Amino acid sequence: MVGTTSPPASETEAGLHSLPQNDLLRFITCGSVDDGKSTLIGRLLYDGGLLLEDQLASLKADSRRFGTSHYGELDLALLVDGLAAEREQGITIDVAYRSFATKHRRFIVADTPGHEQYTRNMVTAASTADAAVLLVDARKGLLTQTRRHGFIATLLGIRHVVLAVNKMDLVEWDRHVFEHIASEAQGLARRLSLEPITCIPLSALLGDNVTNVSDRMEWYQGTTLLEHLETVKASSNTRLGSFRLPVQWVNRPDQNFRGFSGTLVSGSVRTGDRVVVLPSGQTTRLEKIVTMDCHLNEAAAGDAITVVLADDLDVSRGDVIAPPDDLPEVSDQLSAHIVWLGEQPLLPGRPYLLRLGTATVGAQVTELKHRVNISTLEPVAAKSLSLNEVGVSNLATDQPLVFEPYDKNRAMGSFILIDRMSNATVGCGMIDFALRRASNIHRQRMTIDKAARAAALGQKPCVLWFTGLSGAGKSTIADLVEQDLHRRGYRTMSLDGDNVRHGLNKDLGFTDPDRVENVRRVAEVARLMVEAGLIVLVSLISPFRSERQMARSLMEQDEFLEIFVDAPLEICEARDPKGLYKKARSGLIPNLTGIGSPYESPDSPELVLASGEGEAQQLAACVVQMLTSRGIIS
Structure with missing residues (x-):
């Protein structure tokens, strides 16, 4: 068994403190399942003499219980596989971070899982x-x-990738096997626009070419893995960039103090510097830099500070403070790469929350330009992204976003996408550039507004959004409600799901992306009709909660009334007025809601109509009664 005994703790700590604090390399081990990532890190720590006595004792005990090594008593992978499930299955699930140091450099290594689901x-x-x-x-x-x-x-x-061809002991240290894999890897590097990558043959289990030169691969004349890592130049130096302070918190402990707290993500700043607050563009001077302990004359990237401005400006969480001579970009239209992490697919047009730094805004993918074929790295046409797929897309945000391209500033160019309903993180993205579109278009203020139109009609405009399965009775009930309103002299408009597909949505099918776009278009038309002062009746299956929430967000408070026409699937299928369920059961309609595609019932609609129990006339009367009780009609 190859290895060294660990030095005393005092020697290890002294060695760490003697190294330059800025000579730090952060690296990850990555690759497919069971390629030996955890074992490699364990070998680096063990052969480097970086394990304390209690760690060695614990490793020996764990190796007897969980170990999978066939060559010796120690299973070095257990040094970083900390979860019980990892040890039982012999795989990595979570990310394990370890820090260590040699005579030349400090390191932080992250052991990442190989399974696609992680x-x-x-x-x-x-x-x-x-x-x-x-x-x-x-x-x-x-x-x-x-x-x-x-x-x-x-x-x-x-930009620095090392290919570690592991388990060379299992191919009898064959040079030709290594050279074939290395040649294939260089081809991958060219497609990724990388410099020629360093390829090292090794055995993490036995220690060959990890920290010690192998005498079993004399044909390899390169460095060991550790020697190479000691020479890699760290690519990110946030101190060299321009000053960027995303505001995390407006610090107002009393009426005599008002500061803006956050962590500098790049650059440095001094008291007295001129600064600009974005996206508003207000200019002022930095009067004070305050920390919990003292006042500073200067702060640099990584410092958590509170700044006091010379002028009383309107600054909020999510704003960014920057120097006037080197501003980040501001836009509500972006092009970005997205890695999709959600179980449900990314659907263009669906509303998400986008969080970049301290800013959170509403966003949607307006166009999925392509997804990336992982095997060939070529672009492939797509309408959605599934779990772990990568794509290039255009995004629109509901507020201007302060950012920089990811390749210029990681902190200012990376974001996550959050599902509005579950609050789960479903995607992460890297901004490529702003879309220079519609920059000369502004909202035109009109003399006659919604209130004037509604007053002229003598009514309160709103949207009655009827949702439910096909055959539940949405269109029938909506038609009866509209007849009643018409008799009373109210001005209405009906947007029926089938009718809009003969014109406005004629080009859409019934895939999930098309359903999302179908609802989005109808919701936008309904909003315009509410602006005209009308009572709008929408009869649409609209199966997804996210899209119904999106439609609600377009209207003002109390203008959107969700009416759930609730009928069990068996009743809808027994009615089957259009023969859709029969066709779905025979395989002719693969995506019919309730059969081949899910329906997500409303969580808190304004009204629930049990259409499987009551007559249509009675249910329509319930809708009219709700309108009366809410003061929409008299």
Whole structure:
């Protein structure tokens, strides 16, 4: 068994403190399942003499209980596989971080999981790394997940990639096996626009070419992995960039103090410097820099500070303070790469929350330009992104966003997408550039507004949004309600799901992306009709909560009334007025809601109509009664 005993703790700590604090390399180990990432990190720590006595004792005990090593008593992977599930299954699930140091450099390494379902964890680790060690099992070569991790690593700005061809002991140290894999990897590097990558044959289990030169691969004349990592130049130096302070908190402990707190993500700033607050563009001077302990004359990237401005400006969370001679960009139209992490697919037109730094805004993908074929890295036409897929898209935000391209500033160019309904993180993105479109278009103020039109009609405009399964009775009830309103002299307009597909939405099918776009268009038309002062009756299956919430968000408070026409599937199928369920059961309609596509019932609609129990006339009367009780009609 190859290894060294660990030095006393005092020696290890002294060595760490003697190193330059800025000579730090953050790197990840990545690759496919069971390529030996955890074992490699364990080997680096063990052979480097960086384990304390209690850690060695714990490792020996864990190796007897969980170990999978066939060559010795220690299973070095257990040093970083900390979860019980990881040890039981012999895989990595979570990201494990370890710090260590040699005589030449300090390191922080992140061991990332290889399973495709845990790609989000690999993305998290890669977002702060300077280099990547991409492991390959010498018996298997480059796999799809290897290529995915390599692509994501470069997408996240990692320019230094080392290919570690592991488990050379299992191919009898064959030089030709290594050279074949290395040649294939250089081809991948060219497609990723990387410099020629360094390829190192090794055995993490036995220690060959990890920290010690192997005498079993004399044909290899390169450096060991550790020697190479000691020479890699850290790619990110946030201190060299321009001053950027995203405001996290308006600090107002009393009426005598008003500061703006946050962490500098790049650059440095001094008291007295002129600064600009974005997106408003207000200019002022930085009067004070305050921390919990003292006042500072200067602050640099990574410092958590509170700044006091010379002028009383309107500054909020999400704003960015920057120097006037080098401003970040401001736009509500962006082009970005997106790595999709959600179980449900990304659908263009669906509303999400976008969080960039301290700012959170509403956003939607307006166009999915293409997804990336991970095997070939070529663009492929797509209407949606599924779990772990990567695509290029255009996004629109409901407020201007302060940003910089990701390749210029990671902190100012990276974002996450959040599902509005579940609050789960479903995607992460890297901004490429702003879309220079519609910059000369502004809202025109009109003399006659919605209030004037509604007053002329003598009514309160609103949207009655009837949702439910096909055959539930939405259109029938909406028609009866409109007849009643018409008799009373109210001005209405009906937007029926079938009718709009003969014109406005004639080009849409019934896939999930098309359903989202169908609802979006109808919601926009309904909003315009509310502006005209009308009572709008929308009869639309609208199966997804997200899109109904999007429609609600277009209207003012109390203008959107969701009416759930609730009928069990068996009753709708028994009615089947259009023969749709019969066709769906025979396979002629693959995406019929309730059969081949899900329906998400409303959580808190304004009205629930049990259409499986009551007559249509009675249910319509309930709607009219609700309108009366809310003061929409008299």
